[in-house]
Amino acid sequence: MKILIPFFSATGNTAKITKVIQESFNRLGAKADDLDITSYSSRQSALDLKSYDAVVFGAPIFSNRAPRIVREWLMTLDGNGKKCSTFFTYGGFTVHPTHYSTKEILQKQNFVLVSSAEFLGKHTFNLGGWKAIPDRPDKSDFDVARQFVTETYKRFTGEDKNILGELEKTTHTEEELDSFESFRFKAVTQLPTREGKDCSMCMICEELCPTEAMKAEAGEAQAGKCIACLRCVYNCPDEALKINDFSHIWPMKLKMENETEETIRNKKSKIYL
Numbered sequence: 001m002k003i004l005i006p007f008f009s010a011t012g013n014t015a016k017i018t019k020v021i022q023e024s025f026n027r028l029g030a031k032a033d034d035l036d037i038t039s040y041s042s043r044q045s046a047l048d049l050k051s052y053d054a055v056v057f058g059a060p061i062f063s064n065r066a067p068r069i070v071r072e073w074l075m076t077l078d079g080n081g082k083k084c085s086t087f088f089t090y091g092g093f094t095v096h097p098t099h100y101s102t103k104e105i106l107q108k109q110n111f112v113l114v115s116s117a118e119f120l121g122k123h124t125f126n127l128g129g130w131k132a133i134p135d136r137p138d139k140s141d142f143d144v145a146r147q148f149v150t151e152t153y154k155r156f157t158g159e160d161k162n163i164l165g166e167l168e169k170t171t172h173t174e175e176e177l178d179s180f181e182s183f184r185f186k187a188v189t190q191l192p193t194r195e196g197k198d199c200s201m202c203m204i205c206e207e208l209c210p211t212e213a214m215k216a217e218a219g220e221a222q223a224g225k226c227i228a229c230l231r232c233v234y235n236c237p238d239e240a241l242k243i244n245d246f247s248h249i250w251p252m253k254l255k256m257e258n259e260t261e262e263t264i265r266n267k268k269s270k271i272y273l
């Protein structure tokens with residue numbers, strides 16, 4: 001069985017889980033290929049899925065859903081009745097309705113979703129001073145990833161004939177969810193900007209930016225295009241790109257979400273069947 005694993009990963013968490021998932025499928029006898037769709041150029045040509053029997057999509061959770069650019073990319077695919085699965089990494093806060101909203105898109109694109117999973121990962125906004133689970137994903141998450149593959153493979157091969165059951169929905173409208181997405185620029189992060197003169201002009205920030213928002217020469221992300229994924233900040237070899245310090249928001253964030261550093265640290269990765 002040939003399986004494709006397209007994944008989006010701005011700061012590496014989803015990539016780590018992808019690797020474990022790929023290895024686990026191969027150990028079960030499948031031929032699993034990964035496909036990194038994080039860079040802008042990787043999402044520009046149509047993806048032909050004809051040679052694959054099943055697909056596993058991986059992405060981080062950005063404001064209660066898969067990142068907008070991933071959702072838009074999924075809408076370009078033709079599932080042609082193929083079985084698929086999804087998995088997400090998140091920073092310990094809101095998960096839903098990510099699984100449900102992605103399922104809705106995949107069903108419209110004529111995929112049959114058989115399973116889903118969520119995995120803990122260091123929060124991207126730790127780069128701006130948050131303190132959310134800096135050491136995940138870890139072994140406990142990788143063990144859940146292996147279990148997820150075992151259950152998903154049974155469904156891909158037909159040994160288990162069930163498909164994914166009910167998922168948690170939301171009372172929020174799509175417009176409200178969209179406004180949560182833009183709220184992050186008002187409440188949390190500003191646009192990444194180069195500070196000082198320690199830039200070697202390696203162009204990495206521009207090449208890696210998933211939305212073409214970052215222009216290395218200007219040293220500033222373009223408003224409207226930037227999705228605050230912080231891939232440029234995370235990967236700048238000279239640590240020349242900065243975002244504002246939002247560590248003062250951390251206690252408020254915990255209070256608003258009714259969490260403590262301990263409750264989010266104790267969360268476990270989870271499989272949906």
Ligand SMILES: Cc1cc2nc3c(=O)[nH]c(=O)nc-3n(C[C@H](O)[C@H](O)[C@H](O)COP(=O)(O)O)c2cc1C
Binds near residue numbers: 013015060184
């Ligand atoms: C713009 C943005 C929005 C995010 N929204 C959420 C969220 O709603 N809930 C959550 O728990 N984590 C959220 N996170 C944290 C990421 O989901 C988490 O760090 C993820 O593992 C990053 O994956 P990556 O390293 O593969 O890019 C958000 C991160 C970013 C950059």
Ligand code: SF4
Binds near residue numbers: 203216238241
């Ligand atoms: S990645 Fe950093 S060092 Fe390289 S061009 Fe961008 S700002 Fe400069």
Ligand code: SF4
Binds near residue numbers: 192209213229232
């Ligand atoms: S400019 Fe914005 S969208 Fe591009 S890599 Fe940086 S944070 Fe992500």
